[in-house]
Amino acid sequence: MTGDTALEAEGLGLRYGRRARRWALRDCSFALPAGRICALVGPNGAGKSSILTLAAGLLRPTEGRVTAPGRERIAYVAQDKPLHPRLTVADTLRMGRELNPGRWDEPAARRVIADELDPRGLVRDLSGGQRTRVALALALGKRPELLLLDEPMADLDPLARHRLMGLLMADAAERGTTVLMSSHILTELEGACDHLLLLAGGRIRLDGAVDDLLAAHALLTGPVADLAPHTVIDSRTTGRQLTALVRREGAVEGPWDVSSPSLEDLLLAHLRHPEGAAA
Ligand SMILES: Nc1ncnc2c1ncn2[C@@H]1O[C@H](COP(=O)(O)OP(=O)(O)OP(=O)(O)O)[C@@H](O)[C@H]1O
Numbered sequence: 001m002t003g004d005t006a007l008e009a010e011g012l013g014l015r016y017g018r019r020a021r022r023w024a025l026r027d028c029s030f031a032l033p034a035g036r037i038c039a040l041v042g043p044n045g046a047g048k049s050s051i052l053t054l055a056a057g058l059l060r061p062t063e064g065r066v067t068a069p070g071r072e073r074i075a076y077v078a079q080d081k082p083l084h085p086r087l088t089v090a091d092t093l094r095m096g097r098e099l100n101p102g103r104w105d106e107p108a109a110r111r112v113i114a115d116e117l118d119p120r121g122l123v124r125d126l127s128g129g130q131r132t133r134v135a136l137a138l139a140l141g142k143r144p145e146l147l148l149l150d151e152p153m154a155d156l157d158p159l160a161r162h163r164l165m166g167l168l169m170a171d172a173a174e175r176g177t178t179v180l181m182s183s184h185i186l187t188e189l190e191g192a193c194d195h196l197l198l199l200a201g202g203r204i205r206l207d208g209a210v211d212d213l214l215a216a217h218a219l220l221t222g223p224v225a226d227l228a229p230h231t232v233i234d235s236r237t238t239g240r241q242l243t244a245l246v247r248r249e250g251a252v253e254g255p256w257d258v259s260s261p262s263l264e265d266l267l268l269a270h271l272r273h274p275e276g277a278a279a
Pocket residue numbers: 016023024042043044045046047048049050051
């Protein structure tokens with residue numbers, strides 16, 4: 001790690017419209033290290049799209065700031081993948097090349113399109129998943145230093161999702177691209193993301209390297225007993241049997257079987273109890 005920060009937020013807050021009573025985001029501060037693939041997770045309405053839109057510079061914060069220090073090339077793929085419906089796939093890529101003179105990476109864009117799409121096909125005739133492919137091709141062709149993706153895989157079939165995720169990860173690793181990616185598909189984040197931001201109610205509840213966060217938690221099964229001094233994030237009892245995910249305070253000693261949670265275990269526990277997750 002270089003210590004370089006690719007995206008930084010300080011006291012970031014957003015209210016849509018002056019009269020809006022609710023804050024979509026409040027007091028969000030984080031520093032995303034360069035070269036990380038960061039998952040942005042949270043329930044519907046948590047503020048994920050708002051953070052990505054602010055980071056892309058398409059909205060102004062109501063308070064605080066979010067900056068991408070030293071990064072000029074930022075690509076943003078919005079949830080609704082806005083593309084020009086009357087252009088063909090080939091025209092869309094040509095437009096990408098013309099809008100990014102001297103830095104357009106045609107092979108990277110073509111790798112995303114692969115043999116899956118007819119370059120002569122009109123964008124308006126494409127399915128949702130096919131449009132996603134074109135939007136991702138445009139984003140990667142731009143050779144971004146920071147890539148902001150809002151639920152990029154949501155409308156892809158499982159195979160396309162698997163392939164495109166692999167391609168995205170390989171491309172990011174090769175170029176050292178920093179990626180911030182919102183997703184509800186927890187199983188896909190495992191192994192793909194090395195950093196995590198969990199949002200709930202417009203606030204950051206968990207922020208850190210995935211390995212550190214996993215090491216800070218433990219999954220316990222065994223008899224019902226006092227779990228202090230550990231912080232219980234989620235627990236269930238069946239008869240006298242307890243299953244709990246805790247944030248460790250030192251070594252866990254007691255009558256339980258102790259294992260490391262998967263990223264999905266960790267996220268589900270925190271999503272079930274977003275208030276308890278506050279770090
Ligand atoms: N254009 C808008 N005008 C007013 N309120 C908005 C607007 N966009 C979002 N909001 C509100 O801001 C809050 C955060 O929304 P946001 O879209 O950022 O959540 P999200 O985490 O991306 O949700 P999802 O998982 O459903 O995509 C919600 O309460 C939402 O109602």
